[in-house]
Amino acid sequence: MQDLKLLAQDNRGLYQLEAGEDLLGWHEVTQGSILPSFEGDATGIANMKQEERNYSHYNSYTATVASWRVLKPVYNRDICIDCQNCWVWCPDTSIISRDKQMLGIDYDHCKGCGVCVEVCPTNPKSLLMFGEHSSFEDALSQWPEKKKKEKK
Amino acid sequence: MAITSIKNLKEFSTNNDRFEGAHTLCPGCAHSMIVRELMNCTDDNLVMTANTGCLEVSTAVYPFTTWDTSWMHIGFENAASSVTGSEVMHRVRKKKGTLPDPDAPVKFVAWGGDGSTFDIGFQWLSGAMERGHNFVYVCLDNENYANTGGQRSSATPIGSTTSTAPAGTHSYGEKQKKKDIVAIMAAHDAPYVAQLAPNKWKIMAKGFQKALDTEGPCFINTVSPCCTEWRFDPKDTITITDLATDSLMFPVYEIINGHELNILYRPKNVLKVEDYLGAQGRYKHLFKAENKHVIDKIQKDINEYWDMLQRREEARI
Numbered sequence: 096m097q098d099l100k101l102l103a104q105d106n107r108g109l110y111q112l113e114a115g116e117d118l119l120g121w122h123e124v125t126q127g128s129i130l131p132s133f134e135g136d137a138t139g140i141a142n143m144k145q146e147e148r149n150y151s152h153y154n155s156y157t158a159t160v161a162s163w164r165v166l167k168p169v170y171n172r173d174i175c176i177d178c179q180n181c182w183v184w185c186p187d188t189s190i191i192s193r194d195k196q197m198l199g200i201d202y203d204h205c206k207g208c209g210v211c212v213e214v215c216p217t218n219p220k221s222l223l224m225f226g227e228h229s230s231f232e233d234a235l236s237q238w239p240e241k242k243k244k245e246k247k
Numbered sequence: 248m249a250i251t252s253i254k255n256l257k258e259f260s261t262n263n264d265r266f267e268g269a270h271t272l273c274p275g276c277a278h279s280m281i282v283r284e285l286m287n288c289t290d291d292n293l294v295m296t297a298n299t300g301c302l303e304v305s306t307a308v309y310p311f312t313t314w315d316t317s318w319m320h321i322g323f324e325n326a327a328s329s330v331t332g333s334e335v336m337h338r339v340r341k342k343k344g345t346l347p348d349p350d351a352p353v354k355f356v357a358w359g360g361d362g363s364t365f366d367i368g369f370q371w372l373s374g375a376m377e378r379g380h381n382f383v384y385v386c387l388d389n390e391n392y393a394n395t396g397g398q399r400s401s402a403t404p405i406g407s408t409t410s411t412a413p414a415g416t417h418s419y420g421e422k423q424k425k426k427d428i429v430a431i432m433a434a435h436d437a438p439y440v441a442q443l444a445p446n447k448w449k450i451m452a453k454g455f456q457k458a459l460d461t462e463g464p465c466f467i468n469t470v471s472p473c474c475t476e477w478r479f480d481p482k483d484t485i486t487i488t489d490l491a492t493d494s495l496m497f498p499v500y501e502i503i504n505g506h507e508l509n510i511l512y513r514p515k516n517v518l519k520v521e522d523y524l525g526a527q528g529r530y531k532h533l534f535k536a537e538n539k540h541v542i543d544k545i546q547k548d549i550n551e552y553w554d555m556l557q558r559r560e561e562a563r564i
Binding site for chain 2: 110124128130132133137138140141142143144145148153154155156157158159160163177178179180182183184185186187188189192194195201203204205206207208209210212213214
C-alpha cells in the first residue's frame with residue numbers, strides 16, 4: 096500500500112540525526128564550514144523533482160527523524176480528493192505529491208504532528224493517525240464510515 | 248521572470264520543494280510551513296541568510312543542511328547585514344562580469360525570529376532598510392524566544408505567561424504592549440511591508456511574490472504559532488492560526504510605499520478574542536475572575552487597532 100516506487104536510487108533516510116559517538120566536540124569542530132547540498136553542479140535544482148536531484152550526504156534529505164514519531168498518519172487513496180491541503184501545510188515536506196496527485200507519505204521525514212489529518216476536508220478523513228507499530232492493512236480495515244450530516 | 252503559478256492549490260503543488268525534511272523543528276511548527284510557502288512561490292535562485300533562532304539551529308544541525316539553496320548564518324543579529332553584503336557583491340560582480348551566469352535571476356531573502364527582529368537584530372535590520380538594498384526580510388513571529396526556553400521578547404503580547412514574565416499570584420504575565428513592527432518598517436519608507444499568516448496560503452504566496460518582485464527592501468511579518476511555548480497540541484497549528492486571523496489578533500494587511508494600506512483578509516465572522524486566548528495554555532490564567540480586566544484590555548486594543556487599519560485603508564495615508 097505504502098510502497099512508493101518513486102525513486103530509483105533513493106538515498107533518503109540513510110542516517111540518524113543523533114549520530115552518537117563519532118561526533119566532534121564543540122572545541123574540535125572547524126570554525127566556519129560549507130556544507131554542499133548536492134554532489135556536483137546544482138544549476139536548475141528548482142525545476143528538478145526530488146528523485147532527479149543528486150543529493151550529497153550533507154543534505155538532511157539523507158537523514159531520518161522517523162524515531163520521533165509516536166503516531167503515524169495513514170493515507171487512504173480511495174477517499175482522497177487531491178485537494179493538496181496536506182501538502183501545503185505539512186511542516187516536514189513529508190507529503191509526496193506529483194502532477195497534482197497525492198502519492199503518499201514520506202515516513203523517513205514525518206514526525207507525526209497530525210496537521211495533515213486536521214486540515215483534511217473529506218468525510219471521512221482520508222488521512223488518520225494510527226499507532227506507529229500498527230500495520231497498514233489493520234489501519235485501513237478500521238477506517239470509519241462516512242458521517243451523516245446532522246439535521247438542524 | 249520566473250514565478251510559479253499559485254492560481255489554485257493543485258497548481259501550486261506542482262512546485263518542487265527546496266526545503267527538505269528531517270530538520271529538527273518541533274512537530275507541528277509553523278516555521279517550516281512559512282519557509283516552504285515562500286520557497287515554492289518562485290523558482291529563481293535564492294540566496295538566504297538567517298538570524299539565530301529556532302529556524303537556524305534546527306535546519307543546520309552539523310553535519311546536515313536542510314536548504315537546497317545558498318544559505319548562510321553568521322551571528323545572532325546580522326541576517327539583514329549579511330544578506331545586503333551578498334546582494335552588493337552580486338551587483339558588483341555582475342557589473343565586472345565575473346559571474347559564471349550573469350543573467351540568472353537571483354533573489355535575496357533574510358529570515359529572523361521575532362527575538363532577532365524586534366530586539367537583537369533591530370539595529371541591523373533598520374540599517375539595511377534605510378540603505379535601500381534589494382532584499383526581502385521575513386520575520387517568523389512566535390512571540391517569544393522559543394529556542395532558548397520561552398523568554399519574553401518585545402513581541403510578546405500583554406497577558407501571556409513566559410519564563411521571564413511568569414503569571415502567578417502577583418502578576419498576570421507580560422505587562423508591556425507588543426511592538427508594532429509593521430508600522431515601524433513602513434515608516435522606513437519601504438516599498439512593500441506586510442503582515443501575513445500561513446493559514447491563508449494564497450494571500451501569503453501572493454505577498455511573497457510581490458515582495459520578491461519589488462525592487463528595494465521589503466519586510467514581511469508572519470504569525471508562526473509555536474506549539475511548545477503557546478502550549479497547544481501540535482496538530483492544531485492551523486486551527487490556532489485561523490483563530491488568530493479571525494479574531495483579528497493578527498490582522499492580515501500590507502502597506503505599499505509606506506502609506507498605501509490594504510487589508511488583505513476580512514473575516515466574515517469576527518471571533519471574540521476569548522476564543523483565541525482560550526485555545527492556548529499560555530493564556531490560561533486570564534480566565535480567572537481577577538484577571539478579567541486583561542482580556543477586556545486585549546479586546547479593546549484589538550478593536551482600536553482594527554478600526555485604525557480600516558481608517559488608514561480608506562484615507563490612503
